[in-house]
Amino acid sequence: GQQVQQSPASLVLQEGENAELQCNFSTSLNSMQWFYQRPGGSLVSLFYNPSGTKQSGRLTSTTVIKERRSSLHISSSQTTDSGTYLCAMEPGGSNAKLTFGKGTKLSVKS
Amino acid sequence: GALVYQYPRRTICKSGTSMRMECQAVGFQATSVAWYRQSPQKTFELIALSTVNSAIKYEQNFTQEKFPISHPNLSFSSMTVLNAYLEDRGLYLCGARDWGGAEQFFGPGTRLTVL
Numbered sequence: 734g735q736q737v738q739q740s741p742a743s744l745v746l747q748e749g750e751n752a753e754l755q756c757n758f759s760t761s762l763n764s765m766q767w768f769y770q771r772p773g774g775s776l777v778s779l780f781y782n783p784s785g786t787k788q789s790g791r792l793t794s795t796t797v798i799k800e801r802r803s804s805l806h807i808s809s810s811q812t813t814d815s816g817t818y819l820c821a822m823e824p825g826g827s828n829a830k831l832t833f834g835k836g837t838k839l840s841v842k843s
Numbered sequence: 844g845a846l847v848y849q850y851p852r853r854t855i856c857k858s859g860t861s862m863r864m865e866c867q868a869v870g871f872q873a874t875s876v877a878w879y880r881q882s883p884q885k886t887f888e889l890i891a892l893s894t895v896n897s898a899i900k901y902e903q904n905f906t907q908e909k910f911p912i913s914h915p916n917l918s919f920s921s922m923t924v925l926n927a928y929l930e931d932r933g934l935y936l937c938g939a940r941d942w943g944g945a946e947q948f949f950g951p952g953t954r955l956t957v958l
Contacts, residue, residue: 781946829875
């Protein structure tokens, strides 16, 4: 079955609102990464966060291993935050093999 | 910094023909190189994983006969899509991992269109 469940599939916000994206995984975890996918398809690495909390500007990632979940929080969203966000996990023992979620399509309106 | 280049960025091929794409790690030595495909309306699927000192391992639904990979050194990998058909279209991404690290660095991808 699907090892990574990402939610929501899509999200529409007004500029200034906060966004919370979630990934739940069904197996043990070696690592977790969050990406932003540009319209052209290329991936921008936002966080490499196997555990704990990391912050970069308005973005915060929290991974709780024992609860098998990771979240990406976007505060004070801007229209330029619109796009697709993907989480990807490396299952325990998989040695560099990433399993991607299906993505969250975020639309921020002005 | 660690960068991954992919070439070409876009390509179009006729149905039944083959197409080769390349991936190069710059600024670091890749201990593993993974090829992924994102088909239209789908998420990324792992095609194959190549690690130092081990054979290239293909995922279910992907074979060496269809997607032969060459990984001659730690910095360079190439993959060919043989006899491409409509279901092979999509974005092909290469991800590489550095010594001592678990983070994967991705190239910009090669977008394949099959006519």
